[in-house]
Amino acid sequence: MIKKELRLPISAIFLLSLGGWLLHVRAHPVSFDPANPSNPAFFVPYIAGLLSIVAVPILLNYGRTFVVGYLLNGMSVVIGAITMTSLSLGHLPSPLTPRDILFGTMLSSILLLIPKLFLGQIILYHYHPNGMGRLFTSFWWTKHFIYLSVIFTLGHFFWR
DSSP states (O other), X not given: OOOGGGHHHHHHHHHHHHHHXXXXXXXXXXXXXXTOTTGGGGHHHHHXXXXXHHHHHHHHTSTTTHHXXXXXXXXXXXXXXXXXXXXXXXXXXXXXXXXHHHHSSSHHHHHHHHHHHHHHHHHHHHHOTTOBTTBXXXXXXXXXXXXXXXXXXXXXXXXX
């Protein structure tokens, strides 16, 4: 049973995760055909989406496990935004118009992810009304976004 005061943010995380996962599965269907070698790359977002749909809401509901759920939720946002941005920058439409930026890139999917981070903050403040010091602040998430972006970019350039 979901705690009454957490029903809305946990339900919103669940619905955003489900919607994003269904969007991803529609765009990149996972086939369990071992003859197709390109499909194993789609297992990571497939499983991460399932974790966001099933495990994260359960973990966020309990005081002892909410930190694990909070980190899974936040890191799925950060890593998902970084990888989708990388894919979008690698396949920019030509010519680049505002319409193409909105509908020809992964911008809409990235915008679906970002509210999950804010909903996680609401749940964090439920368990720790004064926050957790320097941990899990907006600055903390921004630093980790930058760190992971740099690592992903270096990996892209050095290990193509």
